[in-house]
Every structure is written in C-alpha cells, then in structure tokens.
Amino acid sequence: MAETRVCVGVIGGSFGVRGEVRLKSFCAEPDSIADYGPLFTEDGKRSFAVTLTRAVKGGFAARLTGIATKEQADGLKGVRLFADRAALPALPDDEFYHADLIGIEVLDTGGKVLGRVRAVHDHGAGDLLEIHGPGLSATVLLPFTAACVPTVDLAAGRLIADPPEGLFP
Template identity: 75%
Template sequence: MTERICVGAIAGSFGVQGEVRLKSFCAEPTAIADYGPLYTEDGSRSFKVKLTRPVAGGLGARLTGIATKEEADALKGTNLYADKTRLPKLPDDEFYHADLIGLEVWDTGGVLLGRVTDVQNHGAGDLLEISGPGLKSALLLPFTLANVPTVDLAAGRLVADLPEGLE
C-alpha cells in the first residue's frame, strides 16, 4: 500500500452547494489542491480538490462527489491524506512528521531512550515526544540540530543530545 501523509482536514461546509472549508497543513496552503486525489484516513473515499476562494480560517473548495451542504457537513473533521510520492521531496534537513514517529531514540552514549511517539508544534518549533521504559514520563525534546544531531530514516533511528536537566 502507498504511504500517505495528512495534508489537511475538512473544517465544515461553506455555502449551500456542497462547498467545504479546508484547513491546509501544507507549507504553501494552496498546494493542497496539487497533491490529489486526497483520501480519507482509511482510504475508503478519495476526492479531487478544486479550490474556489479563500475563506475565514481556511480555503473554500469543491470535492468530487460532494454536491450538497448535508454531504459537506457530514465530512466535517475528516482528515485528508495525499500519496507521499506526490508530495515534494524535502531537503536533507527537513522531515515529514509521519517519518519521525516510531523512530528509535538513542542518546549520544549509545543508550536506547525510547521511541518518538508524537511530533507536536505549539508555535515555537517542533517538539518530539519520546516515550520508553527508561523514562519516568514522556519527554518533550525540541527538534533542533543541537538536540537531534542525527536522523537516520533508513536505520529507523535518531540520536538525541539531551540538554542538561532533561535526562
């Protein structure tokens, strides 16, 4: 099966003719229409996206097969996924969140700390949530070059240089 990345979500209907309000998670919000078709999380439905206009908190769009306000309302909260092969190739120092989740986390001394269980961003940069048997609770590590000098996707691991007090 093709790997997919979440690129947006349907925030609700817009107007009365089946238009939806999309929240785009893309660096360039309007690029969401370039990665189609977009799929529901389980892959059971797919949509071609045609952007119509900017709207408050998102983008107005028409989705194939959605013709009424009721059909659009029923999709509210649905995450939309694009085939990873259709997304731009990232520079060597950038990663899709989905690629980081599940990686083993090793410290600079070669000790396994745990795994990346989530990637969060509250506005000040990405935070890796790391959980493992040797940790009292989940650790939130700022995802910076100083804290994470090595990411090896092929090996399924990263090296974390934990700041003082985070151990």
C-alpha cells in the same frame, strides 16, 4: 491507514449551501494541497479530488468529488485528509515530514536507547518530539532542534539525541 500517507489538511465543515467545504491546509504552500490528490480519509475508504474555489478566512473554500450538498459537506466536518507520500515534493536534507519521524528509534550520543518518537507537536515556537520508551513513566518532549537532535538517519530508522541535562531519567 497506510504508512505511506501524510496528513495534509482537515475539513472544517460546509461553506455555503452548494456542497463546498471549508478546507484548512497543513502544507508549507497552503494552496498546493489540491496538487497532491486524490486525498484520502484516515481509514483510506474514501478519496476526493480537490478543487480550490477561493481563499477564505483560515483556509480555502473547496469542491470535493462526490460532495454536492450542504448536508454532505457538513458530514465531513473534522475529517482529516491524507496524500500519498510519493505525491509530496522531496525535501532538503535538513527537513523532514512529521510522518517520517513517527516510530523512529531515539538514541543518546552514547548509543543508549531512549525510546521511540510517538508524535511530533508544533505549538508555534518549534517542533517537539514526543518520546516514549523503556524506563519512562510518561512521555518526554524533546525540542527538535539541531542542538538537541544533531543526527536524523531515516534510512537506519533512528535519530541521535543530545537532550538537556535532566530531561531523561
């Protein structure tokens, strides 16, 4: 998958018997998922224009181009959908797309390399950066807060971390 794409939703399977899908949006404004099209599968081999038909519990019922039957919709269950990064709105200086943080180098306030961001997790209480690097036998989860990560420099491909005592060896 091209690194210029961001995951914006996932297909939950069919909705009804006429080819609609149940779509869960990961967008800040959930219904804006249809504005970022076409949306691509993770491997980039398929793309879909999305038309939201109505809100349903946990997301939306939607029509995807090329999907006309319940069986086709069922076959897409679990497929994550990606939008071109350029189609997404610009963010304020203190906000970041998770995809922009993956792979970025993590340094401590003294300039020592702690590792690289492997993933960003959101379990509801705030984002956690999963960091893996030299000298780490397992990944470390660093809270993505202003106190623990005072500087993010996407242009330089790094962030400065001030982790709690004992988090890193």
